[in-house]
Structure formats: C-alpha cells, structure tokens
Amino acid sequence: MDSSHSEELQLLRRSVAEFVDREIRPHTMEWEQQGAVPRELFSKLAALGFLGVRLSPEYGGGGQNFWFTAALVQELVRCGSIGVAVSVMAHAEFATMLIQRGGSSALQDKYVRAACAGRMIGALGVSEPDAGSDVAALRTRAVRDGDDYVIDGAKLYISNGTIADYITTAVRTGGPGHRGISIIVVPGDCRGLTRKRLRKIGTHAADTAELHFDHCRVPAANLVGAENDGFRLIMAGFEGERLVLATIACSHARLMFEEARKWGHDRTAFAQPLLGFQVWQHRLADVLTRIEAAQTLTDRAIDQYVQGNEAASLISMAKLYATEMALDTARECAQLYGGLSHMEECLMGRLYRDSLALTIGAGTSEMMRGIIARANDLTA
Amino acid sequence: MKVLVAVKRVVDYNVKVRAKADGSDVDLNNVKMAINPFCEIAVEEAVRLKEAGVATEVIAVSVGGKACQEQIRTALALGADRGIQVETESGVEPLVVAKLLKGVVDKEQPQLVILGKQSIDGDNNQTGQMLGALTGMPQGTFASEITVNGEKLKVTREIDGGLQTLSLSLPAIVTTDLRLNEPRYASLPNIMKAKKKQLDVLTPADLGVEVTRHLTQVKVQPPAERQAGIKVEDVAQLVDKLKNEAKVI
Numbered sequence: 001m002d003s004s005h006s007e008e009l010q011l012l013r014r015s016v017a018e019f020v021d022r023e024i025r026p027h028t029m030e031w032e033q034q035g036a037v038p039r040e041l042f043s044k045l046a047a048l049g050f051l052g053v054r055l056s057p058e059y060g061g062g063g064q065n066f067w068f069t070a071a072l073v074q075e076l077v078r079c080g081s082i083g084v085a086v087s088v089m090a091h092a093e094f095a096t097m098l099i100q101r102g103g104s105s106a107l108q109d110k111y112v113r114a115a116c117a118g119r120m121i122g123a124l125g126v127s128e129p130d131a132g133s134d135v136a137a138l139r140t141r142a143v144r145d146g147d148d149y150v151i152d153g154a155k156l157y158i159s160n161g162t163i164a165d166y167i168t169t170a171v172r173t174g175g176p177g178h179r180g181i182s183i184i185v186v187p188g189d190c191r192g193l194t195r196k197r198l199r200k201i202g203t204h205a206a207d208t209a210e211l212h213f214d215h216c217r218v219p220a221a222n223l224v225g226a227e228n229d230g231f232r233l234i235m236a237g238f239e240g241e242r243l244v245l246a247t248i249a250c251s252h253a254r255l256m257f258e259e260a261r262k263w264g265h266d267r268t269a270f271a272q273p274l275l276g277f278q279v280w281q282h283r284l285a286d287v288l289t290r291i292e293a294a295q296t297l298t299d300r301a302i303d304q305y306v307q308g309n310e311a312a313s314l315i316s317m318a319k320l321y322a323t324e325m326a327l328d329t330a331r332e333c334a335q336l337y338g339g340l341s342h343m344e345e346c347l348m349g350r351l352y353r354d355s356l357a358l359t360i361g362a363g364t365s366e367m368m369r370g371i372i373a374r375a376n377d378l379t380a
Numbered sequence: 381m382k383v384l385v386a387v388k389r390v391v392d393y394n395v396k397v398r399a400k401a402d403g404s405d406v407d408l409n410n411v412k413m414a415i416n417p418f419c420e421i422a423v424e425e426a427v428r429l430k431e432a433g434v435a436t437e438v439i440a441v442s443v444g445g446k447a448c449q450e451q452i453r454t455a456l457a458l459g460a461d462r463g464i465q466v467e468t469e470s471g472v473e474p475l476v477v478a479k480l481l482k483g484v485v486d487k488e489q490p491q492l493v494i495l496g497k498q499s500i501d502g503d504n505n506q507t508g509q510m511l512g513a514l515t516g517m518p519q520g521t522f523a524s525e526i527t528v529n530g531e532k533l534k535v536t537r538e539i540d541g542g543l544q545t546l547s548l549s550l551p552a553i554v555t556t557d558l559r560l561n562e563p564r565y566a567s568l569p570n571i572m573k574a575k576k577k578q579l580d581v582l583t584p585a586d587l588g589v590e591v592t593r594h595l596t597q598v599k600v601q602p603p604a605e606r607q608a609g610i611k612v613e614d615v616a617q618l619v620d621k622l623k624n625e626a627k628v629i
Contacts (some may be wrong), residue, residue, distance in 0.1 A: 008571050010450070011457045014414070015566040021394075049568030062568045 009071045016050065016075035024363040028205065032350070035197055036207035039085045039121065046118025049369035050253050051092050054240075055100055057168065059108055060116035065306045069093060069211055070247045077251040084355040086361075089244050090159035090206070091115065094139030095122030097240060099185060100232075102225030102233045108140045111166055111185060123164035123184070124212060125155040126234060132157075133367050135170070135234060136178035140213060142171035144220065146254060149173075149184055151192075151216040161209020162195045164188050169213075170230055177232035183224035192216040202353035239312065241362040242319040246298040249322035249358050253291045253329040256351050260284060260333035262347070267338075279337060289330050294322040313375035322366035330355035381528070381550075383426040383435045384490035386481060387419040387446040387455050389470075390501040399600045405602055406501075415451040418496025420458070421556040422562040425526065426494055427459035432480035433580050434528045435492070437461050441484050443477050445470050449579060457566035464488075465581045468591055472500075476584075477511035483587025485515055490551065492533065497522050497555040508555035518548040522557040 021043060023305035032036050045051045052069045055061025062068065069089075096115040099122075100108055115122035131138040140153025146155055154157040158167070165188045174180030184195065192214040200208055225233055261284060274280050301318035304311035334341035334352045341348045359365045373379055381518030391397055392404070392544045415423075427434035440455035441464040442448040451462035460595040466480045485493060498505035506561045512519035520526070524543065527534040538557045566574075584591050612618045622629045 007450075007575055011453060011571045011574060012568065014454065015457070015571065019565045045434060047567070048565055053568065064568070064572075068568070183553070358452055 005067060008066055009269050012068060013075055014040075014079050015048070015070045016072055017078065019044075019048070019050075020075055020079045024076070024084060028079050028084065032081055034082065035204055037084055037197075037205055039163070041084075041116040042088075042091065042121055045088065047281045049180045050218050051088070051118055051126065052096075052112070052116030053092065055096060055112055056108070059100075059112040059114065061100075066302055067246065067306060069240075072304055073244055073247045073252040076078055077248050078255055078349065080255065081205045082248060082252055083203040085248055086159055086203055086206040088247075089241075090124060091122045092219070093166075093244055094124040094241055095160070095164070096178070096236065098124065098168050098183060098237045099224055101236060102183065102229075103185070104221070106221065107185060107224065109348075110354045111350060117290060117362075120165035121160055121163050123158050123160035123167045124237075125158050125161075125167045125169040127155060129154055129156050133364055136181070136231065138170055138172060138181065138197075140169070140171050142182065142184055144173070147220050148217045149220055151186065151213040151218060151222070152266075153186065153213050155211040155213075157198070158209050158211055159206055161207060161211055162197045163207045167193075167211065168224065170234055172226040173230075180232070181229055182227050182231040183230040184306075185222040185224060185231055186208055186213070186216060186285040187222075188219050190218060191214045196212055200357075202350075202356050234279070238363060239305060239315050242315050242368075243298070245319040245358060245362045246294070246301065246315075246322040249326035250291060250298055251288075252351065252355065252358070253294070253322075254357075255325040255368075256326075256329050256333040257284065257287050257291060258352065259348050260287070260336045263337055274336060283332055284336070287329050290325045291329065298322050313372055316363070316368040316371040319363065320365050320372070321330075326355050326358050326364060381435050381492060382437050382488060383429060383431070384439050384441060384485065384488055384493045385422045385426045385455065385460065386477075386493070386495040386507070387423060387440050387442045387451050387588070388496070388499045388501075389413055389443070389451045390416045390499050391443055393417055393500055399602050400452075401600050403601055405597065411558055413450070414617065415446070415454050416496050416499040416501075418500070419451075419499060420556070421455075421497075421560050422496050423460060423496040424556075424561045425453045425554075426492075427564075428561065429459075429492075429528065430520060431600050432457065434558075438614050439464060439488060439490070441466065441481065443468055443480050444471055447619040451556050452579055454566065454577075457571045458564060459570060460577075462577055463579040465579065466587065467581055472591060473593065473595060474504045474506035474512055476589070478506050478514055478585055479589045480584060481507070481511050482514040482587055483584075484582070485511070485517075487587070492528075492550060493517070493553045495553070495555050507525065508553055512553045515553070517553050519553040519555070520546050520548055521555040523554050524557050525558070526554055526557045562571045566622050568629045583619070592620055599606040 034195050049062050052061030057063040099111050106180045128138050142149040142151045144302040167186045171184040191217050194212045196210045199206045233246050267274050301314040330352045338350045340346045343349050398407045433518050433601045438460040440460040441468045442452050454567040495508040524538045526534035533551050533552050535546045537544045567607050574607040
C-alpha cells in the first residue's frame, strides 16, 4: 500500500464504490447484452476525474500514481462485469498512457485532454491476426507519403475497437523485427478504416473488434515518439497493462469468493448448509489464501513499479499468478454453485466466464513465464 | 454565510448488522463504516449553498473517537471547507452531542446548522431538536427543500399527509430528510484537496461540556427469524389459515 496516500485512496475507493452501486451495477446486464458500455459512462467518470487518474494534470489528468488506478480498478470490477473495467482501462491506461508517454505536446494536447474529459474514447491497437504475443511480427504497414502516413493492414481483438474515437496503433514503418515498429494515432473516422465488433464468450460489456486499414491516410504528426521506436513504448506500456490485469484478477477473484461464501451459507444439501461440510470449508479457505497471496504479490509489484524500480519480473509474476489464481477461483466457486453456475442469469456464471480471458490478455501466462525465466537466469 | 454541518460515523447502510454473541451490543468488528446517509445529504445541501454563492464557508463537525475523522475527511472531499472533531468515546447520547454541538455553534457562530434528521444506527431523531432547544434557534426538521432569502430561510417539511412550509429567521437549524437532494460522488481532485484542509480537534472540556450518561444499554438482540411462507391452494384455505393458524380474523 501507498501509506503516504492511504486516506486519499480510501476516499477514492469509497467514492468509486458508490458510483458503481448507483451508476454501473444496475445497468451491467444491459451493457453485457449490448456488447459495450455507453459513451455516457466515460463522460460521467471524466466529470469525477476518474478517467485520467494517472494522466498529466497539464491536460486535465489527475497526475497520481498507479495505486490510484488500482483503487479505481478494484472497485469497478465489483460491478460484476470485467468488461466494464477493461473498457475503461483500455481507454485511460492502455491507449492514452502511451500517447502521454511518447507523444508530442500537440498530440497530447489533443488526445490526452479529450481522453481525460471523456470527450473521446481511445483504443490500443497492437494484436493482429498473425501477431498476438509475438508483437515484433506485426505486419500492418505505414508508409510515409508527404505529410502523411498511409496505413494498410488489420488488427484483431482490439478492446473499444468499434466505439473508439482514436486508435493508438502499432504499425511497421521499418524493416522486420522489433526495430521497425512505430506508434501512430489513427482517428476513428479515418477513411479506409472498417471495424467489426466480435462476439466473445465472456467480458461482454467490453467492445472487442476487428479493424481493417485500407489506405488509411493519417497526418505524420500523429506519430507517437520517434519512428521505429514503437516497440520500446509498447513494452513500457505493457507493465501498466499487466498490473491492471493482475489487479482486476485479484478483485474479481475476491468477488467470486464472496458470492461463493454467501451461497455456501444459504444453500443446503443433505440437510445442512454447504459450508457445514468440511470439504467446502477447506476448499474456500484455500481459495481465500490464494487470493491474499496474489494480492500481496500484486501490491509488491505495484510498489516497485511506483517507486520506479526495475519491476518487469515481479510484474510478470503478479500477472501470471493473479490471473491463473482467478481462473482456479472461478472453477472452485462455480463448482460450489453447482448447476446454477451454468445459467446466464447467475452472477457466478458470468464471473466464471469473464475469468477466462485474464490469462491471455496483455501477455499470456506463457509469455509471463518467459520473462520471469529470462530475468532470473533460468535460460540456457 | 457560515454553515455548520454535523456528520456521524455509522455502520454502512449496505452492511447486515449482527448482534454480538453475548448480546451486549452490535458487532462492529471488521464492519464497513460510513458517513450517515442523512448527514451526507446535509453536507451536499451545504456545499450546494456554497456553490450557489449563498454560503461562504462550510464546516463539517463530528463527535466521536479518532476514527470519525474519516467521515470528516469524506465531508471535506465532498466540498466542505474545514473540519472539527470533538473527541469523545463512541456511542455518546444525543443530549450530550447536542450540548457539544452547541459549544461549537457558540464558538463558530454559523448562520445555518444542517444535520441529518436521524442516524441510521440509533435512529434517535433527537439531536437537531435538542440543539434547537439549547441554542434557542428556530428549527425546520425533515426538510425536503430549503431556500435562503436574505435573513429568512424557507423550509419545506415532509409531514404526515403532505408538505408544510415554514419561514425561519436566521440563524436557524435544519434537519434533512431523504428527498432534500441526491449527494454527489467525491471527485478525485476534491479527494486530493481534502487532506490539506484544516481539521481541528476539540475536547468536551474545551467546550465546557461534561460527558455524562443517562442511559444504559441492557441488551441487543436480533429480531425473531421469520418462518418461510407457503402457497395456499384457494381462498377457503387462506381464510382457514388466517382464522385457525394466524388467528388474525
């Protein structure tokens, strides 16, 4: 925990929790059915300063550290739909932090300011049909033509893809490999850009899309950072993304645990509550122990990250452990629920299927293990 | 115009409270605490008066242990300008709270004091009225609308069967009902400002008040558990059950 800001973090958590109670949870089912959160959510969050928590105060952001983002995420997740937190984070943390980290002041003035104010929604476009974990293999190409770049290619599994007003897009401007990658901000209304919402098996409230770039002409001034320096920016951004995912996983798992505990007290079988059986007492005790372990690891990774220390290995451990833990928790808690957990109307059913994407997004568990191995002299 | 708002630390309204096993009190161990909802409405109203240019300063005051500073900070994050904690043990009786608040009123000389009509823990509904009696200030309780007009305060009160409108001379006391307003969420910038705002701690002795007890809590027990209902087949069975089982007709 950030002890110097504990009071503010507690106030923030309380305020977001109230917001979730009144403005989000009552609409969660509707948004899940629509496949996206409404634009209104972004403007409401913006009015409270919740969109630009880590973004620069110069452009209307809060200028706070990652602990504040974590507090926001923890409470957002408690609405019972990971998609809501994913959509908000894809905008504020993933797409916009990258512009802040590398973009010119003109670019920041335009996009970071609009992002903080909730006037524009952002998406981060990195993954492609043939390049997921292997970012260095991406093929979407941007060719310089006078004062513009002309972009051709495709992006896949892009959060906020169809609702975004700008897409912070990873493109190839140079040769093969990670040294030929740049970041360009593509306006959502760019001619030649077509987008299609994808149907998923979970995180329904997050809009996820397939994007096609067909001769998309974008001003060269939309280049974020230097040409061919995009890979470094993406990797730096991944650290925050992975901490967001680890934080989501811990909060999501805790929600599942709390739901399971309630059910365990209420549901009777063989003339006693499920929690009358020692087997379920022990299984949920294990679940809670793992949640606390994941939270402690995640907090330690955040602490190192916030202090500006080298944290790639710890962040990868937190992302790996917390998301795998959430998946295990989902299985245990759904098992306790029995048949009901298989029903669309049951919160546990939705929490269960929302857990599935956590071990994949922002770097798979396998990629995390690779980073940990390389950082700790485990390769030969 | 200076506005004084009283805020109380209570168990969060979402929490299902339980009695302690020995029946001595409500179990507050690991229970989420919050600002009393009616007090939050009082804060919101004061902040709105300030935003409207009617109030110049909003002071949030709470009576209780150190933990109640959390609720004062919440009020500051919602827009109050400074806070005062009157340090006592928890569970102080309404009359003592009213005396302590009178001490603060004498010290601060507010033109308007806004309190929640009651707190959701004790449900006493006494403090505002007692403060009115002690200070001699006019009171408008259960307010659903207030308007300041120069030296007068128009208060719309929710009473049985309708609304009553009073005109009070300032300084005055108002207690809030649920429909007075809908409190805002604390924004991040205001949350960051809250910690820097002044929070003074006073003791009852500073205010010349002796904390006494007139009541002793004998026992706290949960309400009797309700039995599950059944579905009756027809009207005849319903009448039979009402007559012979429930014995209400």
